[in-house]
Amino acid sequence: MTDPLLTVDNLEVTFPGRTGVTRAVRNASFTLGRERLGVVGESGSGKTTMGRALLGLLPHSATVTAKTLSYAGRDLLACSERDWQQLRGRRMSMVMQDPKYSLNPVRTVGQQIGETCRLHLGSDRRDARRRTLAMLEAVQIRDPELVHDLHPHQLSGGMGQRVMIAMMLIAEPDLLIADEPTSALDVTVQNEVLRILDDLVRKRGMGLIMISHNLTMVSSFCDRVLIMYGGRIVEECAARDLGNARHPYTRALVAATPSLDVRRAELATVVRDPEWLA
Amino acid sequence: MITVRDLSVTFEVGGRDIRAVQAVSFEVARGETFGIVGESGSGKSTVLKAIAGLVRSTSATLEVDGRAAARRRSRADRRMLQFVFQDPYGSLHPRKTIDDILREPLVIHREPDIDARVAAAIADVGLLPAHRFRYPHQLSGGQRQRVAIARALILSPPILLLDEPTSALDVSVQAEILNLLARLRQSYTLTSILVSHDLAVVAHLCDRIAIMRMGRLVEIVSADDLRTGRVTHDYSRQLLAASRGFVRQDA
Numbered sequence: 001m002t003d004p005l006l007t008v009d010n011l012e013v014t015f016p017g018r019t020g021v022t023r024a025v026r027n028a029s030f031t032l033g034r035e036r037l038g039v040v041g042e043s044g045s046g047k048t049t050m051g052r053a054l055l056g057l058l059p060h061s062a063t064v065t066a067k068t069l070s071y072a073g074r075d076l077l078a079c080s081e082r083d084w085q086q087l088r089g090r091r092m093s094m095v096m097q098d099p100k101y102s103l104n105p106v107r108t109v110g111q112q113i114g115e116t117c118r119l120h121l122g123s124d125r126r127d128a129r130r131r132t133l134a135m136l137e138a139v140q141i142r143d144p145e146l147v148h149d150l151h152p153h154q155l156s157g158g159m160g161q162r163v164m165i166a167m168m169l170i171a172e173p174d175l176l177i178a179d180e181p182t183s184a185l186d187v188t189v190q191n192e193v194l195r196i197l198d199d200l201v202r203k204r205g206m207g208l209i210m211i212s213h214n215l216t217m218v219s220s221f222c223d224r225v226l227i228m229y230g231g232r233i234v235e236e237c238a239a240r241d242l243g244n245a246r247h248p249y250t251r252a253l254v255a256a257t258p259s260l261d262v263r264r265a266e267l268a269t270v271v272r273d274p275e276w277l278a
Numbered sequence: 279m280i281t282v283r284d285l286s287v288t289f290e291v292g293g294r295d296i297r298a299v300q301a302v303s304f305e306v307a308r309g310e311t312f313g314i315v316g317e318s319g320s321g322k323s324t325v326l327k328a329i330a331g332l333v334r335s336t337s338a339t340l341e342v343d344g345r346a347a348a349r350r351r352s353r354a355d356r357r358m359l360q361f362v363f364q365d366p367y368g369s370l371h372p373r374k375t376i377d378d379i380l381r382e383p384l385v386i387h388r389e390p391d392i393d394a395r396v397a398a399a400i401a402d403v404g405l406l407p408a409h410r411f412r413y414p415h416q417l418s419g420g421q422r423q424r425v426a427i428a429r430a431l432i433l434s435p436p437i438l439l440l441d442e443p444t445s446a447l448d449v450s451v452q453a454e455i456l457n458l459l460a461r462l463r464q465s466y467t468l469t470s471i472l473v474s475h476d477l478a479v480v481a482h483l484c485d486r487i488a489i490m491r492m493g494r495l496v497e498i499v500s501a502d503d504l505r506t507g508r509v510t511h512d513y514s515r516q517l518l519a520a521s522r523g524f525v526r527q528d529a
Contacts, residue, residue: 042448157318186317186475187520194524213448216478220523256453258482260505260522266457267482270450 004031005175005207006054009068013046013053013231015061024049024062026231032175034205036198038218038239040253041228047211050228051177054209055094056084071175090120092175093168098184099160103152109136110148113167120171135166139196158189165196176200177209182217194221215242215257227253230277249276279437279469280306280329283339287324298324299335300493306469308436313484313501314473315517321493322473326439329471330361343436357387360430364442366422370414376400376425377410383433399428403458420451424458431462438470444479456483477521481505489514 013025025046030037041047052058054069056079069076071092079087096102104112113135114128123131129148136144139162152160161181168176178197182190198221200206212218218225219242227235227250235247245251255268287299299321306312316322328335329342331351340347342358363369370379380396389395400410403424414422423443430438443459444452460483463470474480480487481501489496489511496511509515519525 042450188317188516191520191524198524198526215449216521216523220525253449256450258453258456258476258478260478260481260518263501263505264482266460267453269453269457 003072004033005072006032007068007070008032008054009066011050011053011064011066011069013049013058014063016063021063024231025053028228028231028233030226030233030236032207032209034201034207035224036201036208036210036222036239038222038225039209039211039228040213040215040218040225042213042253045228046231047228048179049231051094051179051209051211054177055088055092057088057094089116089168089173090171091173092177093171093173094177094179095161095164095168095181097180099152099155099157099164102164103160105152108149108151109155109163113163113170116167116170131170132166135170136163139163139166139169140192141166157184158186158193161185161189161193162196165193169200172204173206175207175209177211179211180213181210183212183214190217215253219243232277234276247276248273279308279310279343280312280471281339281341282325282329283337285325285328285335285337285340287321287328287333287335289333298493299328302490302493302495304488304495304498306471308469309467310469310486311463311484312471313480313487314471314490315475315477315480315487316490317475317517319492320490322490323441325490326361326441326471326473330359330439331355332361353387357433358435359437359439360433360435361439362423362426362430362441362443365446366419366426367414367446369426370422372414375411375413376405376417379414379425380429380432383429387433389433395432399432402431402462403428404454418451419447420454423447423451423455427455427458427462431466434466436467436469438468440470440472442474443472445474445476452479459483477504477518489517 009029011025011028014021014023028050039047053064058064066077110129110132113132117123117128117131133144133148136147141147141159141162155163182193185193197208201208210218210222219239222239225237225239225242226233227247229249235245235250237245243254245254252268252270256270258267283303285299285302289296289298302325314322314325324333327333331347377396380399381392384392384395400407405421405424409417444455447455472480472483481504484501486498486500487504488498491513496513497509499509503509507518509518
């Protein structure tokens with residue numbers, strides 16, 4: 001990892017609330033190269049908020065501070081809305097969890113993907129169509145011509161997720177943040193989608209942040225993993241070493257996950273230590 | 279305890295017939311926990327609903343506790359089996375307190391000792407007395423699923439049908455609910471059917487597991503055979519391989 005794509009040092013995200021501020025992300029620091037980085041944690045651990053902060057996608061009520069937050073040498077904290085528009089989509093993008101809510105229901109697949117080409121690549125209509133069809137084929141949609149003219153409600157979950165990935169990848173970003181990209185999908189479809197992302201990391205040298213609650217998937221797919229708890233990164237380890245993690249929370253999560261390999265009479269439950277939040 | 283032979287369910291959607299379940303047969307012994315796994319649209323939940331009489335089905339045999347299940351279930355039939363649904367956010371009435379929710383089955387079935395039994399049911403699933411007069415939105419997802427389980431068990435039914443009881447929950451909460459189900463199964467001698475898309479969850483709790491695909495039962499295997507990969511059909515092998523995680527090409 002010579003030059004990190006993304007450097008995050010002491011990232012804090014707070015939201016104002018009725019009873020004072022909520023610190024959704026606290027003192028998060030990590031770097032990302034051209035690799036697969038997993039971010040795991042349970043609901044409310046701050047993993048999605050952190051992902052959105054990296055793309056400047058948080059609502060105005062959120063306060064984002066950091067010692068360093070830079071992408072390819074560029075200070076993201078100093079970005080204006082206009083700067084963001086040039087970065088987002090073109091250089092970095094995010095695949096959202098649920099294609100049902102994230103695609104525009106009244107526009108066809110082709111119109112939505114083509115818009116990215118026209119905005120970021122300056123394509124004309126014919127070129128946008130050509131690129132869109134090629135991209136749909138790249139994400140293994142069997143009949144791109146047909147899908148190009150469909151509306152989102154006519155797609156299955158797996159197809160919708162592939163369309164989202166196609167839309168995010170068509171401008172060839174260097175950094176992709178995938179927020180639970182496969183949790184709405186069946187396991188066999190899930191692995192096909194992972195295969196597509198895997199190819200992109202290996203062939204294009206893209207950096208990928210995979211946000212997920214699924215330990216089995218993250219440990220088998222990613223290179224490194226960050227484990228989040230209560231807004232903090234409590235542990236960072238190589239994905240294959242997740243089974244030998246050191247932090248008690250990580251160990252508890254692993255022990256609480258039913259396994260196909262070992263038969264346990266009872267699953268370990270997570271006993272939370274207030275120390276972890278200190 | 280439960281005998282299903284040639285069970286079929288057909289839905290009519292937009293003038294077309296969708297054959298959701300086709301000629302499915304299996305038996306569940308008394309005290310057994312039987313698992314059904316499959317991907318979305320495989321018909322696994324529909325099988326469960328057909329057993330509970332929640333959807334119309336046709337079958338050669340559909341017996342519960344040695345008695346043929348009629349199309350119209352009597353009150354006595356209904357208290358034989360109880361259902362726990364997937365979504366603890368949608369399956370509890372938002373404007374009723376936990377007390378109301380747990381009281382209702384007892385009132386319907388004209389049971390005595392309602393107050394004491396509601397209190398006992400709350401303790402049984404690991405909730406606190408303080409939870410009794412709260413509303414569902416004041417509880418966490420795991421606590422709500424405990425309420426749904428308490429409601430299903432309050433009539434002490436011999437059969438419990440579980441439709442993805444933990445898939446809306448975090449791993450740590452899922453572990454608590456699975457442990458709770460394992461404990462209750464022992465203290466009540468329950469016969470249960472657990473439907474899930476998660477092979478690890480089903481293998482953890484069940485003795486025998488049916489694998490379904492596109493409305494048909496592919497095969498029935500023991501949990502140990504599933505763990506060691508002793509399955510006969512290609513689809514079962516695929517599903518098993520996919521459940522073990524992603525296989526990297528460069529590794």
